[in-house]
Amino acid sequence: MPNLLKKITKGRKEKQTKFAKGNLAEADLFISIILCDQELQTALVDRKQEIKEYSSIKTYFDRQDLLTQLDQSLQDLGTLADEVADCVFIFDENWLKDGDLLDSKKAIVKELSEDLSLTALGQMSITEGIHQARVMKDPHDSSITLYLREKDFDLLLIKHGKLLANLKIGRSGKLKDDLQEGLARISQDLGEQGKYFPNRVFLSSLSLTTKALNKEQEELQAVDWTKIAGFLQAPEFTVLSADFLIKALSLVASQMLSDDFKSKLTQELDGITSSPEKNLLNQVQVDADQDLPVEEKRVSSFGIDLSSEKVNLNQNVSDEFAVDDRQSEEIINPNLGQAINLSADDIPSKKPLKSKRNTALKHFFRKNRKSLLIGATGGFLALIVLFLLFYLFLSNITIKITANEEILQKNLKIILDPQLAKSDFSQNLLKASLEQKEIEGEDSLSTTGISLVGDKAQGRVKLFNKTFTEKTFSSDTILKYENISYLLNEEVTVAAANAKEEESGKSIDYGSVEIAATAKDIGAEANIAKDSKLQVADFSEDTYSATVIDNFSGGSSREVRVVSQNDLDKLLSQLKESLNKIAVNEFGDESKDGVHFVPTSNNRIVYFEYDQEEGDEVETLSLKMTLEVEAVKYLSSDLKQLAEAVLLLDLPENYDFIDEEPSLLSDEPKPAADDSNRLVLDAELSAKARAIINEDSLKDLILGKNLDEAKNNLEEQESIDRVEIILQPAFVAKLFKKLPKDPKRFNFLID
Structure with missing residues (x-):
């Protein structure tokens, strides 16, 4: 989200002056605004990731109506939003090109910002926000999200937290056909990465009603997606609630505006320039001029009178809060001794009056000056000694370490063999077993033979x-x-x-x-x-x-209908296929709780009987049959053991698996080419592994080192992702730059 990051940095530097001068807005609040081709919605958000209020979805018809509906939406946020001017714009993909706002839309956004007195902190797209929202919930999320419009939709494919695909697809009469087309394009473009799809699919929209989304969900759920390459099991289609978008995207914007995020961003950008403060401001100013207006204005109400002339809020602000440069500098400078320093030119000087009380005090101080100095010096030294004793013996240091994590992935063919005595993980051979099931049934058909009868x-x-x-x-x-x-x-x-x-x-x-x-x-x-x-x-x-x-x-x-040999053969094949399908469905129903049945092509007719013979003059022929169907049985637990054994070979040194079962995605097993009972399973294995941190080996890197050196030493370790050094009490870090040499004073927290 490059646009939002640039705006955050700029907004942060401007706020230092803005809030000090006049407290024009609530520093901890901002407004998120979703803008689409015909819909909009707003929310009042706390930067601590709390949504105070959000409006209903508003529909507009033209540019003037957009202004009216946005004004009404802002009023719906309540009186708390009246003094909030900061906002984050969230645009539909139709408003953007290559991540930047279209020129035709910039004029619209500028007009909205000026007429409604809004200060834009940044922008992002709806699809970017959806991805970030999914990752906020689960950093390793794997899912498909469909953001639907009337004429097209965006298809987002997220695997292990990464956005692998973001496609815009035109809508035809059937969403299921459009989705199949999109998934086929993803498979072709991504190759191995797009071979398998997650089984969680979410539907969301700002323009479609919940009823319409539910109807689409029912039609999608009715499709047998397991027959489509990429889905290993039937996916679950979920309609997200109507307020999902405004809540999720607002929380994403709030996270990006958080102090921790801005601090990291400032450090990263400061490291790029030779003169951090000056160059960064220049760079951001150029970027901002190319995007959204960020003019500061005071907002008393979001309501506007479209029939009257517009009020120049710039003049009101400057008149109400005018202050000269010298006074402004003194007001916001925290190092000054007083808020406003009045000079001798401003106030006539008056000679102070002497009194007996003042004379007596001066005499006391002159007489006891030496004693007072000794006492004050002794007290000060005692405080220093006490502080040093506290720092050396009582303060403690917490080292919070986040270990590196890696996702191990591997594609392989697994052979399910019922003839094996035991599994051989080194050869990807998994022991299976054979199961038989007898199915009885009856069927009939109309005879098609023709015969002549007469005298x-x-x-x-x-x-x-x-x-x-x-x-x-x-x-x-x-x-x-x-x-x-x-x-x-x-x-x-x-x-x-x-x-x-x-x-x-x-x-x-x-x-x-x-x-x-x-x-x-x-x-x-x-x-x-x-x-x-x-x-x-x-x-x-x-x-x-x-x-x-x-x-x-x-x-x-005359001609009459009789039983032909073709009738006998056709009915036999027809009933056999029907009974086999029943057996396959029953095996599928029994495939649960970690037990799987895969029918083979081997089946046998145990019994059959026709009710007529060839040449009999009848209209209908019936057949009874008992069919024995064979299936290969295997267990998920065996597959998990094989997955762990295979991935263990790729586990980096000093890493261990996280306490989660490995993920296994696979196609439907297929019969082996040698016409045996063996099955071949194409599978994708994945598991998360975390580096093993040895606390004792880290102590030499931090004992007696200054804070920055200790942190750098830890972060240079390949097994460590992030480090945070916490000194208690916190003011110790401002007075002492070196860490103690006593290892007992350190408490390691490893995540």
């Missing part, structure tokens, strides 16, 4: 034997009419033909017999008329023939 045509024929040999025809003899076949109803013998001598010459009487016949196939096409000629099997018509003597009738056909 066969029947009639009578007359067989002719044109040979001179008797002929027997079996019942399966085929009679053909075009492409239609008929069968004899029974076996029949036809007599041989006879030759006769007649007046006209020889004649032949063919042997013949009448017999019933039936069409070979069903269908109306077999209904043929009387006198139709039929071919007998494959014989020539010169040898055997047949003629219809009674019409063939009764032939018919």
Whole structure:
């Protein structure tokens, strides 16, 4: 937050004169102002990180309305805010470019500051503030925050306290699709750092209502995010309260304005310049001129009359608190003996009157001057001796040390093997076990097979034997009419033909017999008329023939639904898949309290039975089945042990793990490529480690050293992050620059 840091330093130097001159505002209070494209909100904040009051969210429509609504919002803060001019502006990202206020917005902010008599201490963006608020709560926070607007939203990815991504994403009709797009962009841009996402997602907005946010939260929570790369388990979507932004961002601004922070900032900036006071002021003044106005004004009320002419508050302030340079210097100089030093030119001199009382006192002092001097000197020396004895033997020194912390991270593949006798952490092999579950179920489907049913045509024929040999025809003899076949109803013998001598010459009487016949196939096409000629099997018509003597009738056909082989196969596969899905869900429900089940591809049909067979004329086919499903079982405790063993190899010397379980993020286990029961788990391990501080080794660095040298000696140690030396009582530090040599006088507090 570079803009806010620069403004804090400048504001601190100006306040030393400002509050001494006229006490124009409450020194410990400031106003935080959130400005968005159509919304604003304010809060009255104590620099000790206490929110005194905050307004409701105000909506404005144009520049004039912005002034009106901001004025009303400031009045909502109560009478305590009337005399507070210091403020911190918190801008939506749409107001900024590369961290600086847009030129078009600078004019708006300048107008607001002048019309409402505001003194800007600094600025920051909403997204910066959200990140700082998360880190204030937990320095190692890992979360995703969505700051929603009507047309777009900001996506913040925080891992281990670091802001890894801050994207602006346009909104479509579905927030879940927009979020997936943003996460995909983060994964692509960050590589390994963006491979896994935290499972905590927060929703916040200044423009959307809580009802609208709750609706978005319900839709997001309904999505199965575990099927999306990066989420190892279903994330929890939480809607932050409507007052979250104003409270959180105000507290962040308050922390940045705290005395400790400003002191550190001043020390860091002083070390940059060759002439600390002069150069720093010049540098900050240039930066300030490029940003927000910081003109000092006295504020009696935030209410303004927009219909009347504006009051020149500059003139009022200068008239009411005018004071010449010499007097101002004396008022604010703490080294002067009195607040205002009146010279002889200002007050006529008067010769003091002598009295008997004054004469007697002077005589007493002259007479006992030696005794009085000896007594005063002795008393003073006694006080010095007592003070030295107290410092040497009774005062104590507390050394507060914050040890260095490191976050250890490692990506690896873990093999879950149910065939192992025990785990082998050196090879990333983890023992697992196999579990079976039988699931019973029933399913049905509509049949799709098509079959023809109907009746066969029947009639009578007359067989002719044109040979001179008797002929027997079996019942399966085929009679053909075009492409239609008929069968004899029974076996029949036809007599041989006879030759006769007649007046006209020889004649032949063919042997013949009448017999019933039936069409070979069903269908109306077999209904043929009387006198139709039929071919007998494959014989020539010169040898055997047949003629219809009674019409063939009764032939018919129609299509019906029947069970096909495809129906049988499809229903078997369908029910098997359904039962397997039930088993997978049950294994998922049982995966809790540190126990995990991962179904394998191995399943077996224990029993199945159809209610119909292939070719049966039915509309519906049903199937009962019992399916055995297999899963690999493993324990979170085993994974934690493996994580500790692996991270222990990377633990720096003289470091130890903090008393917290290592963090383990992983994808869903996948079957190994060798078609065995083994599973492969891609995991990201992380744990916090803290340096081990040896108090005895530190004593030689501070005993008998002056304060600055002792602190520098400690801070140069790689295992130490921060050092604070506290002398009790506190005034000892102003009188003595060296620490005692007695190690018993030191009390080490190691965090």
